[in-house]
Amino acid sequence: MTRVNSRLRPFGATIFAEMTRLALAHNAVNLGQGAPDFDGPEFVKEAAIRAIRDGRGQYARMTGLPELTSAIAERFHKTTAITIAADEQTVVTCGCTEAIVDAMLALLEPGDEVILFEPFYDSYPAAVAMAGGVAKIVTLHAPHFRIEAASLEAAITTKTKVMLVNTPHNPSGHMLDAEERRTIARVANAHDLVVLSDEVYEELFYAQPHQSLAMEDGLVERTVVLSSLGKSFSFTGWKVGWAIGPAPIISAIRAAHQFTTFCAPTPLQVAAAAALRAPETYFTAFRAEYKRRRDLLAEGLRASGLTPIVPEGSYFILADHSKYAFEDDFAFCRFLVEKVGIAAIPPGAFYKNKQHARTLARFAFCKRDETLHAANERLRSLPELAAQRT
Numbered sequence: 001m002t003r004v005n006s007r008l009r010p011f012g013a014t015i016f017a018e019m020t021r022l023a024l025a026h027n028a029v030n031l032g033q034g035a036p037d038f039d040g041p042e043f044v045k046e047a048a049i050r051a052i053r054d055g056r057g058q059y060a061r062m063t064g065l066p067e068l069t070s071a072i073a074e075r076f077h078k079t080t081a082i083t084i085a086a087d088e089q090t091v092v093t094c095g096c097t098e099a100i101v102d103a104m105l106a107l108l109e110p111g112d113e114v115i116l117f118e119p120f121y122d123s124y125p126a127a128v129a130m131a132g133g134v135a136k137i138v139t140l141h142a143p144h145f146r147i148e149a150a151s152l153e154a155a156i157t158t159k160t161k162v163m164l165v166n167t168p169h170n171p172s173g174h175m176l177d178a179e180e181r182r183t184i185a186r187v188a189n190a191h192d193l194v195v196l197s198d199e200v201y202e203e204l205f206y207a208q209p210h211q212s213l214a215m216e217d218g219l220v221e222r223t224v225v226l227s228s229l230g231k232s233f234s235f236t237g238w239k240v241g242w243a244i245g246p247a248p249i250i251s252a253i254r255a256a257h258q259f260t261t262f263c264a265p266t267p268l269q270v271a272a273a274a275a276l277r278a279p280e281t282y283f284t285a286f287r288a289e290y291k292r293r294r295d296l297l298a299e300g301l302r303a304s305g306l307t308p309i310v311p312e313g314s315y316f317i318l319a320d321h322s323k324y325a326f327e328d329d330f331a332f333c334r335f336l337v338e339k340v341g342i343a344a345i346p347p348g349a350f351y352k353n354k355q356h357a358r359t360l361a362r363f364a365f366c367k368r369d370e371t372l373h374a375a376n377e378r379l380r381s382l383p384e385l386a387a388q389r390t
């Protein structure tokens with residue numbers, strides 16, 4: 001008899017692996033996985049190569065290489081005007097994913113409740129479960145995906161300890177507006193909650209600049225900002241992430257980090273420091289490129305009869321496929337990969353209440369122009385192929 005941890009039983013193989021398998025089997029254009037099909041900048045690669053050649057191959061300081069933690073503090077100050085003590089208020093992890101788990105391990109007692117907003121990044125409920133917490137789900141509704149004060153308040157109990165927020169948001173691309181930020185601050189303060197703010201898409205905004213939740217009045221003392229190198233520098237496989245927050249919480253997160261991974265790879269931390277010190281022109285050019293990619297894919301989706309929800313941030317577009325009357329998001333995405341030759345993600349993967357995802361599909365636009373053009377070309381055949389199905 002296998003005696004495996006029941007808390008992890010619901011978290012088996014994900015739809016991402018299944019869609020990747022189908023994409024390969026059908027030679028599809030893969031707009032499923034949120035990973036660029038191009039490389040990150042040369043100056044960052046060079047910094048990593050130099051660090052390896054210079055013999056920086058041993059463990060880094062557990063809390064993060066000093067040159068990286070100070071670069072994190074500098075960049076944070078530049079984008080938020082908040083001054084932090086790099087030595088006490090940051091910790092470097094193996095991607096944001098580790099930071100999320102470490103934060104849950106640091107904060108939760110068994111049975112403590114965590115507010116999650118669905119659709120959510122799929123590691124959130126697993127991280128809560130690993131730490132023995134209980135996820136309380138608040139549903140955000142298409143097409144705006146705004147946080148409504150009433151539904152948030154209805155989910156709070158005396159056991160609520162943490163609220164996990166994501167802006168810019170995967171999969172909707174929604175960015176919290178001023179009213180939502182005020183609601184979060186009011187509720188967090190009223191109920192003495194810790195706010196975990198996943199801001200991995202912080203550099204990918206197309207209308208209003210991203211505003212960290214830590215900047216909201218009354219939130220800096222109770223907010224941990226989580227981010228990483230992966231999205232902002234197109235190195236999702238490097239898995240260098242970090243948490244920034246109040247010293248006592250960071251100290252607890254460090255305790256978890258110390259005994260999970262101890263440190264992120266040293267040469268990649270050296271390169272991450274170089275990346276974060278990039279001139280502002282890097283970030284503006286990066287955003288301009290992504291805005292162009294977003295508009296290119298949105299155009300192809302529209303031309304195929306789908307209704308894209310054009311994102312304010314992130315590198316994903318949700319599109320509504322109700323016009324074609326598929327049974328649900330899984331049926332549509334299966335048809336799309338098998339018959340049209342495009343892999344997308346059925347967003348039910350991001351919901352506990354999967355019925356909310358039925359008419360949607362998620363497309364990633366972190367792809368080369370040739371990939372997006374190929375996708376748009378194939379999308380043109382969707383109306384006809386959908387009409388032919390029995």
Ligand SMILES: Cc1ncc(COP(=O)(O)O)c(C=O)c1O
Nearest residue numbers: 095096097121170200228230241
């Ligand atoms: C919202 C969100 N948070 C965290 C992550 C993971 O970040 P990392 O690769 O740095 O662990 C992702 C990756 O897709 C994401 O979409």
